[in-house]
Structures are given as structure tokens and as C-alpha cells.
Amino acid sequence: MNNNKKILLLGDQAIALGAIHSGLSGVYAYPGTPSTEVTEYIQESPLAKEKAIHCRWCTNEKTAMEAALGMSYIGKRALVCMKHVGLNVAADAFINSAMTGSNGGLVVLVADDPSMHSSQNEQDSRFYGKFAFTPIFEPSSQQESYDMIRSAFDLSEQFQLPVLMRLTTRMAHSRAVVQTADIHHGNDIRFPEDLSRWVLLPVNARRRYNELLAIQTPLENAAAESKFNAYRAGDKKGVIACGIGYNYLMENFPDGCGRTVLKISQYPIPKTLVKKLLADCDEVLILEDGQPFVEEQVRGLLDESGKIKGRLSGELPRVGELTPDNVRTALGFPSELHHAPSENVVPRPPALCQGCGHRDVYDSLNEVAKEYDNAKVFSDIGCYTLGALPPFRAIDSCVDMGASITMAKGAADGGLFPSIAVIGDSTFTHSGITGLLDAVNSQSNITVIISDNLTTAMTGGQDSAGTERLEAICEGVGVAPEHIRVVVPLPKNKEEIKTILREEIEYKGVSVIIPRRECIQTLKRNKKIR
Amino acid sequence: MKSDIILSGVGGQGILSIATIIGEAALNEGLFIKQAEVHGMSQRGGDVQSNLRISSSAIYSDLIAKGRVDAIISLEPMEALRYKTYLSPTGWIVSNSTPFVNIPNYPEKEKLYAELSALPHVILIDVDAIAKEVGSPRTTNMVLLGAASPILGIGTDKLENAIGRVFARKGEETVQSNQKAFRMGLEAGQQQMKKAK
Structure with a gap:
């Protein structure tokens, strides 16, 4: 089908459109800057809708990677998207997907964030590609991003191996004009020829590892002859x-x-x-x-x-x-500076929005925490991490998705009181539930605050996997129902929230407090749509 | 032609709406475009910028080198000065004069105005006041774009037409008020430009 058009696209969107035009059957992802716009573009694309491309957000990067591998197993083309640290979460599935190999084209799109514009570290995903023995693609332009994703699917099917495609922030979030190509139809269901390599028992894995090593030279030859090099x-x-x-x-x-x-x-x-x-x-x-x-x-x-x-x-x-x-x-050229930096300009750090519910949570928590000598607040990844900055200075840690609950547990196990965790709703379902189960099983004395704004806010307001089911999830994991407390984080409820915080801190066991109020950014947007 | 532009402001002010219009006009003219944006954490009330490059020949870098910027278009005066080192000797700053104060140590605005006025090519206008005159406070960004339009290397008429295309789905009234805001910004900018020369 002839489809030659010129469109202004972000690097992320060029990947997305390239994937749709390459016969994609499903995209699996958890939002993460700077990768989020790939999946969002597919979710909003009328063509993707017409082709019934699966595009619902996943709970985390590992579930995304595994679902995509399943789609690849039946012969269809699948795309997984995540930010660089998301690949740590998906690493078990990713490394072993190279061991099983793929069937339908499987591309793992990872967006790295050197300079840490919106991340905890600047790990380079190419090391993961080498570690897993997969080919790696790294586009230099938006046009190359569009063209390359098709080549990546083709190469994946040729070598029956997942392909890692790596972007960095400036490619992901910069727009340029892209010339589109013909549209390919998706694959029909077609099971793998070699079924044993999908069962990674040691006997199969040993054989498969040798096969994987044996195709490294052909992969290197493909790179030497690549039109992108x-x-x-x-x-x-x-x-x-x-x-x-x-x-x-x-x-x-x-x-x-x-x-x-x-x-x-x-x-x-x-x-x-x-x-x-x-x-x-x-x-x-x-x-x-x-x-x-x-x-x-x-x-x-x-x-x-x-x-x-x-x-x-x-x-x-x-x-x-x-x-x-x-x-x-x-390169050895002199810099061209014509104006000295301004002496009047001061930093303007990001901050929680005015009217945000996290503000009310921290206002109350700070006052209650002050009543104890050794209160520590372990927190997590999301907008609420900004609670570390003035005027709140309300949290003591931010490490990786879900670490708030498990770190609070470890500290409580070692004798800290009160040991408090603050986690967002989306981060809780991403990686907090298993930690909560650990805490329940060892009856750790922790107070978990799941600050629920009904969305994945930091990345722009994507659906959150556990919306309307957080109490049921906590109860299912084994938290006593009377110690699952829901509050509305508004200034007028401050005293009530403080009382509940004190009661649950004093309870010797796992308690969960859920302050729940819609993110004001999504609220504004939803009002406009309504 | 080649025009390297930095758009700056505070997260939430909507600098990207200006980029959208320039991008639409450039695309319509068949020009090359690169536009690097900021998404994610920094959007929450922090400083934000976008590098916008348009050219009649191919563009490589998504980012503009220091000392090469033709125009800094800023919705906020301190944010205009944040990128001063990027300005070329012939480059312009076109900025809103109204400070956006969301930090405790925001500098005295007179100091900012003095530093801006000491630069050779500056247009400083109160876009909020002009938008009020237009009768639609939400057109501030188009006022600023209007003021900057003569130095972007794309015809002002082409930018005005691009506003029409971008806002078309929001109705004729929105198109009219934004185009009016653009023309009033253009006029205000031209008056200052004469003074600067």
C-alpha cells in the first residue's frame, strides 16, 4: 500500500509509526521518561485502532517484556518500550528471551537518559544488549528511527532473536520531518519450528547457549554491511x-x-x-x-x-x-562565547503542583513524624519524590520502583520505629505489592502510605494498573482490613489525617493508609474533555 | 535560510504552543525542522526550554551550540537570561516582561530588566497586558510569537496562516482572537525594534 507522507514526529513517535507500518500486532510498556510517547502514539493512532494493535499499559516492564515474548512466540510482531532503568526490572525476561530466541519479530525499545534529566542514573542499555547477545540498533535521526524499526523486526525474524533498540533523550524527545514508507500487514499465527528452545531446562539451555554464541559472527557481519553503518x-x-x-x-x-x-x-x-x-x-x-x-x-x-x-x-x-x-x-575547535552567563539567574527546580494531594499528605506527615525522635520516611519514584525538596523535606530515600516498602520493612526488622513508606498508586502496583506481602509475612512494624492520585502522574497521566482496587489488593495480600485506612488529602482534613497517621504508626504491624484524590493535572484535562 | 531558536519559560506556561505554530509554518514551506523538547520531571513548575531549528538545508544536531542562537523567545524574563550564553552576536531576545515568581529567591525584576536592556537586540513586552486588550487572556503566547515573528526568517503572513491551520479545529472565534493577538504582538515588537536600531 502506497503511503508516502511527510510528518513532523518526535523520535519516539517515529519509532511508533514505523512499528505500526511494519505490521506490529502489539506494544507492551510501562510509562517512563523518555520512552512514554512511543506507546502513547500507538494508543492514539487511528490506524493502530483499525488494525486492532494491542496497546494497553502493563503493570511493569517485566510483565510487558514477557507478554511481548508470548506474542512473538505465536509468530506476530511485538514491541516492548521502557526507560533504561525499566530494563533492570525486565532484565530476567530480556536476557532469557535471547536464550529462547524469538519467533515473530521482537523489538525491545529502551530510552536511556544521559544527564539524568528525569532519572536516577545514566546506565547505558547497550551493555545489556551485549550481555544478552542481542543485536543493538541506535538511530541517529528521526528518519532513521522510522526506517530502523522495520529493519529491526526483519533482522529479529531472520535471526530468530530479540533486537534491542536504544534511544537517548535527545532522539526520543526531538521532532523532525519523517518520510513514511509502505504499510506492511501483520503476521498470521505461526508457531516456532524448534519448540525445545522455548523450554529453558538446563539440557535445552546448554544447547541453545551455544547456538546463541554461534550466531554472533553472522550478527557482526550484518552490522558491518548494515545500511545504518x-x-x-x-x-x-x-x-x-x-x-x-x-x-x-x-x-x-x-x-x-x-x-x-x-x-x-x-x-x-x-x-x-x-x-x-x-x-x-x-x-x-x-x-x-x-x-x-x-x-x-x-x-x-x-x-x-x-x-x-x-x-x-x-x-x-x-x-x-x-x-x-x-x-x-x-574535535579541537575553540568555543564561541559572545555573552557571559547571567549573574542574576537562579535555579528554578521542579515542584509539586499547587493543589496537589501529595502536598497535603506531606503537610500532615511532617507534623506527625516530628513527634517521634527517629521517624524515617522511605519513599519511591514518582511526583511525590519532589517531597524531598524544600519546603517539605519530607522523605529520606528514593532508590528504585517499589523500594519504599521493602526498605521500610528492613529498617523496621532492624529495630527502627516508626518506619514509614510513601509510595504512589502506580509504583505500588508496579513493584510494591510483593514487598507488602513480605512485610505481612514477617509481621514487620511498618506504616505504608499509598498516595493515590488515580494515575501515573509524573510521566503525564497514564492509566494506573490498580485504580479502584488498592484496598482489595492490600487485603488480599494479608493486611488486616481495619488497618487499611482511606483519607481525602485536603487541607480541611489535616487533623483527621494526622490522627489516623498516629493511630497506624502506633499499631504494631503492617498498616496501610491510602490518601486518595485525583491528580490535578488529569483533573484539569478530564474537565476539558467532559 | 537558517534560524536557530530557543523557546523558554516555566513548566506549564505552554512554550510548545509557540513551537507548534513555527513548526507548522516551516513544514508548510518545505523547510527542514528539528525541535528538541523537555518532557518529564522538569515540567513540574521548573525551568523549561525547547531548541527549535529551521533551515532550507539539512540539519544535523537536535541541540543548538552556544553562541549560535538567532532568537531566544521567552515567556518569562529570568528564563530568557538563563540561555544568554547561547546567543549569537546578532541574536535577539524577545521576552515577556512579567516575572513568574514561584521560588523564594527570585531576583529583583529591575536587575533583570537592566541586564536585558544592556544587550544589543532585545524586545521586552508585557504580553499579558496585550492579551487582555485582545480580550482573550489565553492568547499570550501568540502575542509573544507576533513580537518575535519578523526575526524568524519565515514571513509573518505565513506564521499567521499557520495559526489559522493549527487552531482551526477549535473554531473560527479562537482563530480570530489568536491571529489578532499575533498582529498586536507584531506591532508592539516592531515599535521596540525601531527603538533598538
């Missing part, structure tokens, strides 16, 4: 430009780049091309957004030649994202 001969100064590193390189040569350039957007790293570059050049600068994944491999443990430059040798900063400016410096 390129070797362009030039002078004795070489550059390896990975993903969007290529853009910052070219930006600094408006009249054309005379250096010898190896552009890498498909992995495993094509060794033959790297060898050629090192032979052709006196020095090689490696530009990669994120951690020095390629640089470490090219350099190896023992390289002392001084020939390889990058983040490890200090030409580029060791941390933070690439920018046209730090690449400019690394």
Missing part, C-alpha cells in the same frame, strides 16, 4: 560516531567533514571497520551518548597507545550527555 574515508584524524554522536560531529563541520568517519548505528561493533579505521588514522575520537561502551571495547584493558580518545581519556566529559559544545571542544 558507514565508513567514509578522509584525513588521518578518525572519528567513531555512534547514534546521535554523528549529528554533533557533522554539526561542527558545516562545510563538510574531512575526517575519516565510522558511523555506528547497528551493533555488535563491526570489528573489521574499526580495524580499518585504526589502520587508516593516527588517532581516533569516539563519540557516544551515554557511557563509554564502544570506547572501552576498542581500547581494551591494555591499550596504552594514546591513539584512542573519548570519555575515558578526558577529551569528552566522563558523565552527562553529548552536546554540540562538548563535541566541538573534543
